[in-house]
Amino acid sequence: MIAENLKKVKSRIDSVKHEQKVQLIAVSKAHSVTKIQEAVDAGQMHFGENYLQESLDKIDLFEEKNLVWHFIGPIQSNKTASIAEKFDWVHSVERYKIAKRLSDQRPSKLDQLNVLLQVNIDREKTKSGFFLEDIEEIVPEIKKLPNIALRGFMCIPNPDNSADSFTKMSVLLSKYPDLDALSMGMSADLELAIEKGATFVRVGTDIFGEREYN
Numbered sequence: 177m178i179a180e181n182l183k184k185v186k187s188r189i190d191s192v193k194h195e196q197k198v199q200l201i202a203v204s205k206a207h208s209v210t211k212i213q214e215a216v217d218a219g220q221m222h223f224g225e226n227y228l229q230e231s232l233d234k235i236d237l238f239e240e241k242n243l244v245w246h247f248i249g250p251i252q253s254n255k256t257a258s259i260a261e262k263f264d265w266v267h268s269v270e271r272y273k274i275a276k277r278l279s280d281q282r283p284s285k286l287d288q289l290n291v292l293l294q295v296n297i298d299r300e301k302t303k304s305g306f307f308l309e310d311i312e313e314i315v316p317e318i319k320k321l322p323n324i325a326l327r328g329f330m331c332i333p334n335p336d337n338s339a340d341s342f343t344k345m346s347v348l349l350s351k352y353p354d355l356d357a358l359s360m361g362m363s364a365d366l367e368l369a370i371e372k373g374a375t376f377v378r379v380g381t382d383i384f385g386e387r388e389y390n
């Protein structure tokens with residue numbers, strides 16, 4: 177079932193003309209290790225998680241598989257140490273303080289932690305992230321942090337105008353030739369996101385089915 181779903185999502189990705197490399201992240205939050213195992217058996221390597229405690233258990237279980245783990249959920253500052261130790265990418269950095277803690281707490285034996293700045297592209301009260309106009313000032317500060325590597329930007333747009341929002345994100349990334357990652361597009365809108373330049377799409381439901389909880 178999951179192998180089949182992965183195949184469908186990949187063919188949706190391939191159906192869109194794009195020049196950039198696109199990496200599919202299987203968002204496994206609120207899904208069991210059995211389902212993750214099925215995805216791994218089907219060749220999926222990149223997984224996204226939102227809730228720290230359940231993700232740590234999963235990461236430990238699959239340790240020898242060399243999976244790539246992406247933290248994509250809200251980050252409380254008392255949770256940064258485990259994220260810095262266990263994850264390869266963090267998409268949801270939305271305050272300088274969080275970036276600083278992740279850098280300070282990244283174990284020195286590991287490579288730099290890859291981070292994306294979350295952009296509240298539609299300025300929604302219910303969503304977190306930097307406003308577009310604050311990005312220019314924060315980027316140089318983030319780049320100074322030694323144990324994290326700023327790679328690009330992430331957004332969760334309002335579905336009503338995602339095309340415009342994806343375009344704005346793409347324009348933003350183009351201002352930084354040294355950055356290469358744009359995380360946008362989910363089950364419902366991944367084609368549009370890829371058309372606009374997404375390099376990571378984050379897909380949960382269309383791979384794993386409805387979540388067991390939210």
Ligand SMILES: *Cc1c(COP(=O)(O)O)cnc(C)c1O
Nearest residue numbers: 203248362363378379380381382
């Ligand atoms: C849950 C989640 C997804 C996956 O959403 P689906 O609609 O299940 O594909 C993607 N990105 C983020 C940030 C999420 O929290």
